[in-house]
Each structure stands twice: as structure tokens, then as C-alpha cells.
Amino acid sequence: MPNTKPRVAIQGIRASFHEEAAFRYFGEDIDTVECNTFKETFEALKKGEADYVVMAIENSIAGSLLPNYTLLLNYNFPVVGEVYLPIQLHLMALPGVKFEDVKTAMSHPIAIRQCVDFFEGFPHIKVVESNDTAACAKRIRDEQLTDTVAIANTLAAKMYGLDILERRIESNKKNFTRFLILTTHENAGKVEPNKASLCFQVGNEVGALAKVLNILAEQNVNMSKIQSMPVLGKRNEYNFYVDVEWSEQKQYDNAIRQILKYTHNFNILGEYKRYEEVV
Structure with missing residues (x-):
């Protein structure tokens, strides 16, 4: 099979x-x-x-x-x-290790940045950056490090047999x-989308981007994100990455048709269903 x-x-x-x-x-x-x-x-x-x-x-x-x-x-x-x-970040160590024995904490730099407030209270703990949260938990298990903790998720604690010493140490709980x-294109199934990720460039003149944003507003298409990135090697040229959401397909179709007149190098990166939290 x-x-x-x-x-x-x-x-x-x-x-x-x-x-x-x-x-x-x-x-x-x-x-x-x-x-x-x-x-x-x-x-x-x-x-x-x-x-x-x-x-x-x-x-x-x-x-x-x-x-x-x-x-x-x-x-x-x-x-x-x-x-x-x-993202819920916990402090984990080998079973039997006490918090007062800890000299080093290690994790991914972004995870560390999210726990700065916690470590201000423990200046004696050396914080070390690594390339992956789970890899830190694995290393503690593999090398049997008794003075080191990892900052990672509950999945990592469970998989690598570690005890959680402190829960939810991230500064911002939201x-x-x-x-x-x-x-792949072959693998992409057909769905009824209500969200899309777009990428395009606009001319370097007054109001060029505003025209595109006005079209979205007129068609009742919500722009949930916009991100600009310089086009490599081209002065004053930017790619705009835009996420849009809609309730009726025709709103989106009309918006795209009109936007094409005011943009170049237009790409639809994907059309998909907006993520809805299952409560």
C-alpha cells in the first residue's frame, strides 16, 4: 500500500x-x-x-x-x-535538575528576545543563542547537561524527556x-478561497500605490497586511507583498482586474482559505 x-x-x-x-x-x-x-x-x-x-x-x-x-x-x-x-515558551531541563543549579539557558535568538524580562531577574544565567528551539532540548538530553536549560515548547519537553521548570516565560502572552x-502547482487542490497573497511593483510616481489601495477599498476587499522589499540592484524600486481578504469572490475578481492596469510584475502567490481559530 x-x-x-x-x-x-x-x-x-x-x-x-x-x-x-x-x-x-x-x-x-x-x-x-x-x-x-x-x-x-x-x-x-x-x-x-x-x-x-x-x-x-x-x-x-x-x-x-x-x-x-x-x-x-x-x-x-x-x-x-x-x-x-x-508561541508559549517554557524553561526545561533534565529530570532532577533544580532551578538554582542552572548556569546557562539556550534557545533560538527570536525565542530569547521574547523572554528578556524573565532573564533580567536572573543575571547569573548566561543566555546562549542557537539555531533551533527543539535542537537545544535535544542537546541537553544527548549530552546530559545538568546545569543548562532550553527555552522551547511542551512538544520538545515531551519528545526529549525533559522536565518543565518554569512555564510561560515569554514577556508577551499574546x-x-x-x-x-x-x-507544488500539481498538488494544489481546488478550494473556495477568501484570502490571497499578492506581490507587485508600481511606478515610481505620486499616488501609484494609493491607486491600488483605493481599488481594494472600493471593491470592499480588506488588506490585512502590506510589506515592501527593495528590488535587488534597482534603485527606488520595491516589491509590495499584500495579503487581501474578501467575503464575495466577485469583489476580489473585480479588484484584481483593475489593479493589473496600475501594476507591473504582478504575481498571485496563492489563493487560500483564511485561518480560523478552532475554539
Whole structure:
């Protein structure tokens, strides 16, 4: 019987926030393809080693992951979904380790940035940056580090057999990351979308971008995000990445038809269903 589990490429290792986001979108019955970098996740999709990519695109504290917008454009794989993941960060250590024994804490730099307030109260703890939250938990287990804690999620504590010493140490409890789901053009199923990610350039003259934004407003299409990125090697030229949402398909269709007159290098990066939190 053929393997029907979706193969999902993530940046990081098992039990990272990327895998947690993949579980939230696909369910837990997936084959996780671990990759060191975001570019490697796209390469895995390109080579047929994965069916999907789950990629972080923005965090409510750290902001947009700008290099990932460039990957979206360069590889041109369609966005077929999104997922928002609440980021809850815990301090974890080997069983039996007491908080007073801890000399070092390690995690991803963005996770560390989200826990600055907590560590201000413990100046003796040395905070060390690493490339992945879950990898820090794994290293503590593999090397049996008795004076070190990792900042990671509950999934990592469970997978690598660590005890949580302090829960929810992030400064902002309303911290979330948005992840995009990408696949190949052949694999993209038909859905009734109500959200799209667009990319385009406008002429360098007064009111050029305003024309596009006015069209969206006139057609009752909501712009939920706009991000500009300089076009490499071209002075005063920018790519605008825009997320739009609508309630009726014809609103979106009309808006796109009109926007095309005022833009160049127009790309629809993906049309998909807006993520709705299941309560």
C-alpha cells in the first residue's frame, strides 16, 4: 500500500514550533522532513522529497521574516493555506535538575528576545543563542547537561524527556507566529478561497500605490497586511507583498482586474482559505 501520509518540510527538527504548526494544520499523522534552512525546505519540495512546506512568515513581536518573502518569489510555489500558532515558551531541563543549579539557558535568538524580562531577574544565567528551539532540548538530553536549560515548547519537553521548570516565560502572552503552507502547482487542490497573497511593483510616481489601495477599498476587499522589499540592484524600486481578504469572490475578481492596469510584475502567490481559530 502506498504511503499516503503528507511529507512536510520544516526548518528545524522534530518538536520545533514549525512541526507544531504542521500538526495544527495537517494533524499529527505526517512525515516530517527536517531541514537546516528555509531554502532547504523549498529545495526538498522542488526535488520531490516533500509534498508541502510549512514556513514562518511573521511573528507578532519580532515582525516579518523578510528573507522568506524572497524565497516565495524566487521559487514560485503556491501558498495553499496558513496557520497561526500561539508561541508559549517554557524553561526545561533534565529530570532532577533544580532551578538554582542552572548556569546557562539556550534557545533560538527570536525565542530569547521574547523572554528578556524573565532573564533580567536572573543575571547569573548566561543566555546562549542557537539555531533551533527543539535542537537545544535535544542537546541537553544527548549530552546530559545538568546545569543548562532550553527555552522551547511542551512538544520538545515531551519528545526529549525533559522536565518543565518554569512555564510561560515569554514577556508577551499574546505572542503568535503566522506560518504559510506551500506545495507544488500539481498538488494544489481546488478550494473556495477568501484570502490571497499578492506581490507587485508600481511606478515610481505620486499616488501609484494609493491607486491600488483605493481599488481594494472600493471593491470592499480588506488588506490585512502590506510589506515592501527593495528590488535587488534597482534603485527606488520595491516589491509590495499584500495579503487581501474578501467575503464575495466577485469583489476580489473585480479588484484584481483593475489593479493589473496600475501594476507591473504582478504575481498571485496563492489563493487560500483564511485561518480560523478552532475554539
